Amino acid sequence: MNFELCASGFGGQGVMAIGQLLSYAAVRENKFTLFLPSYGPEMRGGTANCVCMVSDKEIGSPVTQTHKNAIVMNTPSFTKFEPTIIKGGNLLVNSALINDKSNRKDINVFYVPANHIAKEAGHQVAANIVMLGALLKIENVAKYETIEQVIKEKFVAKGQKVIDINFRALKMGYDSV
Amino acid sequence: MGNKILMKGAEVLGEAAVKAGCRLYFGYPITPQNEAPAYMAKRLPEVNGTFVQAESEVAAINMLYGASAAGHRVMTTSSSPGISLMMEGVSYCAGAELPVVIVNVMRGGPGLGGIGPSQADYFQATKGGGHGDYKIITLAPTNLQEQADLIFKAFDLADKYRIPVMILSDGLLGQIMEAVEYKDEIKPEDLAKKEWAATGRDPKREKNLINSLDLDLDGLERHNHKLQKRYKEIENTEVMCEEYKTDDAKIVVVAYGTTARIAKTAIDKVREEGLKVGLIRPITLWPFPSENIKNALQKENVKAFYVFELSAGQMIEDVQLCVNAKKPVNFYGRLGGNVPSPDELAEKIREIY
Amino acid sequence: MNDMKQIFKVTPLLTKTKRSYCPGCTHGVIHRLVCEVIEEMNLFEETVIVVPVGCSTLSIHYFEMDTVQAAHGRAPAVATGVKRALPDKTVVTYQGDGDLASIGTAEIVHAATRGENITTIFVNNGIYGMTGGQMAPTTLEGWKTTTSPFGRDYKKEGYPIKISEMLATLNGPAYIARTSVHNPANIMKTKRAIRKAFKAQKEGLGFSLVEILSTCPTNWGMSPVNSLKRISEETMKYYPLGEYKSVEGL
Numbered sequence: 016m017n018f019e020l021c022a023s024g025f026g027g028q029g030v031m032a033i034g035q036l037l038s039y040a041a042v043r044e045n046k047f048t049l050f051l052p053s054y055g056p057e058m059r060g061g062t063a064n065c066v067c068m069v070s071d072k073e074i075g076s077p078v079t080q081t082h083k084n085a086i087v088m089n090t091p092s093f094t095k096f097e098p099t100i101i102k103g104g105n106l107l108v109n110s111a112l113i114n115d116k117s118n119r120k121d122i123n124v125f126y127v128p129a130n131h132i133a134k135e136a137g138h139q140v141a142a143n144i145v146m147l148g149a150l151l152k153i154e155n156v157a158k159y160e161t162i163e164q165v166i167k168e169k170f171v172a173k174g175q176k177v178i179d180i181n182f183r184a185l186k187m188g189y190d191s192v
Numbered sequence: 193m194g195n196k197i198l199m200k201g202a203e204v205l206g207e208a209a210v211k212a213g214c215r216l217y218f219g220y221p222i223t224p225q226n227e228a229p230a231y232m233a234k235r236l237p238e239v240n241g242t243f244v245q246a247e248s249e250v251a252a253i254n255m256l257y258g259a260s261a262a263g264h265r266v267m268t269t270s271s272s273p274g275i276s277l278m279m280e281g282v283s284y285c286a287g288a289e290l291p292v293v294i295v296n297v298m299r300g301g302p303g304l305g306g307i308g309p310s311q312a313d314y315f316q317a318t319k320g321g322g323h324g325d326y327k328i329i330t331l332a333p334t335n336l337q338e339q340a341d342l343i344f345k346a347f348d349l350a351d352k353y354r355i356p357v358m359i360l361s362d363g364l365l366g367q368i369m370e371a372v373e374y375k376d377e378i379k380p381e382d383l384a385k386k387e388w389a390a391t392g393r394d395p396k397r398e399k400n401l402i403n404s405l406d407l408d409l410d411g412l413e414r415h416n417h418k419l420q421k422r423y424k425e426i427e428n429t430e431v432m433c434e435e436y437k438t439d440d441a442k443i444v445v446v447a448y449g450t451t452a453r454i455a456k457t458a459i460d461k462v463r464e465e466g467l468k469v470g471l472i473r474p475i476t477l478w479p480f481p482s483e484n485i486k487n488a489l490q491k492e493n494v495k496a497f498y499v500f501e502l503s504a505g506q507m508i509e510d511v512q513l514c515v516n517a518k519k520p521v522n523f524y525g526r527l528g529g530n531v532p533s534p535d536e537l538a539e540k541i542r543e544i545y
Numbered sequence: 546m547n548d549m550k551q552i553f554k555v556t557p558l559l560t561k562t563k564r565s566y567c568p569g570c571t572h573g574v575i576h577r578l579v580c581e582v583i584e585e586m587n588l589f590e591e592t593v594i595v596v597p598v599g600c601s602t603l604s605i606h607y608f609e610m611d612t613v614q615a616a617h618g619r620a621p622a623v624a625t626g627v628k629r630a631l632p633d634k635t636v637v638t639y640q641g642d643g644d645l646a647s648i649g650t651a652e653i654v655h656a657a658t659r660g661e662n663i664t665t666i667f668v669n670n671g672i673y674g675m676t677g678g679q680m681a682p683t684t685l686e687g688w689k690t691t692t693s694p695f696g697r698d699y700k701k702e703g704y705p706i707k708i709s710e711m712l713a714t715l716n717g718p719a720y721i722a723r724t725s726v727h728n729p730a731n732i733m734k735t736k737r738a739i740r741k742a743f744k745a746q747k748e749g750l751g752f753s754l755v756e757i758l759s760t761c762p763t764n765w766g767m768s769p770v771n772s773l774k775r776i777s778e779e780t781m782k783y784y785p786l787g788e789y790k791s792v793e794g795l
Contacts, residue, residue, distance in 0.1 A: 244629060254652070258625060261623070262634075394590065399609055402613040
């Protein structure tokens with residue numbers, strides 16, 4: 016397995032958490048993983064992105080020009096990363112905030128109204144977890160239960176209610192594609 | 193992989209230092225290593241350690257000088273412009289034979305430069321960035337596990353030779369997260385007591401003096417010869433290097449740190465196309481693994497070397513010294529904080545193959 | 546002979562090494578005072594002294610205590626490192642005015658404001674001695690030095706720094722005093738101030754500093770006696786003696 020994902024969106028949309036949760040899950044499942052955040056001034060307000068890699072083998076280059084998978088949470092991210100998906104790759108679009116449609120025929124595009132789904136699940140701040148759920152359905156990167164475990168660990172300090180919202184968001188995202 | 197923890201590179205530096213028995217950290221904020229002082233500010237009090245945010249990098253390195261003079265393991269982390277400020281202190285540590293560990297999470301320069309990953313401080317680290325005839329051991333991790341392991345190694349080497357040791361990391365290795373396992377946990381009280389340290393004098397022993405001044409020309413020459421002899425010993429015994437698929441290689445890539453792992457991916461790519469390419473990855477930049485280069489040079493199958501760096505060409509000079517114009521040494525570097533992709537390096541390899 | 550008792554001896558904390566200081570220099574007196582206080586307070590075995598760059602760099606060979614030589618101006622940072630590593634020990638920096646008040650201003654100000662529990666002996670003679678008599682940040686108006694050959698002009702070179710007054714505005718210091726060694730009475734006062742500074746450190750009250758007005762007959766181009774007179778006639782007018790800070794209970 017050689018999984019790679021780029022997640023991108025506004026600061027505050029939780030794109031870093033998508034990558035980190037996948038990396039935490041990978042460590043639990045004894046796989047090699049690497050998480051690379053974009054860093055610097057762009058983190059403070061503008062568009063942020065991260066790359067997450069999961070592999071059975073030691074991970075070589077932390078940088079790639081192209082991506083196997085991308086989750087785009089806002090329009091600037093769509094514009095930036097849609098052209099970088101490799102042939103046969105997956106693009107997950109937060110269609111609640113992005114009106115653009117991809118014209119590419121050589122990639123798989125999934126439109127997920129993540130904010131709307133998250134609202135239904137309990138709070139629209141869980142839009143990132145909706146996208147993570149959708150990704151899990153498309154790419155067999157980690158066991159669903161493992162992701163649930165790492166979500167629980169991440170939100171344990173915020174209480175059971177927050178955990179429940181995120182569990183629902185994950186499930187609804189998973190079922191949305 | 194049971195005990196592996198996912199951590200950010202800059203935090204790995206801190207946790208590894210704590211596990212290596214370091215209880216004193218002095219530093220000053222600079223991107224891209226701010227997570228290291230933040231980590232130490234939280235972590236050190238848990239182990240009765242001390243964190244001080246110094247007023248400048250100049251002060252920080254001198255605090256290291258003091259803590260090391262007092263016989264304790266001590267570390268700082270910084271990034272290129274901050275490391276430049278520390279160079280005076282590093283020279284003093286070298287002159288006074290003080291073991292200190294300094295991490296440079298390199299960023300693009302010159303001047304204030306940028307905050308992207310870089311390897312443009314190779315000369316500064318390996319050729320003596322401060323004044324005087326001195327060397328510091330320079331270690332270059334390629335991933336976070338090695339970054340953790342080399343921190344332990346750095347403290348051991350520093351103590352063994354009473355020499356400053358620098359970890360040459362970069363913005364990428366500072367910012368990525370990977371799973372790390374800490375192989376040891378050293379208690380400071382279990383470390384050998386440093387009899388030379390200035391700790392307050394037991395009247396039964398001679399006075400301990402930590403000093404780099406000697407106005408007697410012959411005395412200072414003797415001191416320099418003593419240091420040079422130690423450097424020779426380090427060159428003879430402490431070289432670390434990884435070779436990857438060099439056995440049948442026609443092209444030998446030489447790269448370290450982040451660039452080396454990108455190069456590895458590029459090599460795997462071109463190997464799939466049948467190109468015979470290998471990698472020599474220096475782990476100690478000083479002492480430089482000259483023997484590995486010279487051995488490769490002597491092999492019939494090796495036609496050329498290719499040096500990849502995040503600089504305009506610095507380590508290449510050490511490679512060229514070994515190759516001595518007997519075979520071509522090519523160079524490709526990215527500058528200013530930019531990092532090449534594996535495809536980019538693969539293409540460079542194809543061009544000369 | 547039996548009724549004779551010893552009323553004076555040289556402190557054993559000074560080494561027998563031949564001193565490098567010029568005739569009439571007051572470093573010798575101040576060294577002695579520091580060592581006597583350490584001896585009398587029984588701190589010898591626990592003291593680490595940090596020496597600067599300047600004439601007193603050579604004191605690396607004059608003190609019997611464990612000694613650390615610091616880079617120019619950096620003694621307070623080095624002392625911070627020593628003290629943080631050895632919090633129970635007594636750590637002293639011994640610095641001149643070029644070292645402390647010019648190149649080392651950042652280090653002294655921040656050690657002071659952190660309330661770093663160290664003691665600084667600040668020897669102020671208003672000139673760079675070791676490098677041959679250049680203008681210092683403490684040089685007074687009209688004083689001729691190699692880099693103010695026509696006499697220091699405040700309009701051109703600015704004003705001398707009053708370190709004690711400046712540091713006394715900070716919250717970190719426990720004790721700040723300015724004294725002089727131009728006559729026996731003031732030498733005794735200086736000793737008392739040094740003792741108080743050490744006491745502040747022993748009691749963990751914070752940073753302490755004694756600024757000691759001093760001479761440089763060689764670079765001032767004056768006889769030792771006239772140099773001492775200059776302290777009372779000129780230096781003390783710009784740099785008034787006294788305790789600038791002394792926390793309650795000290």
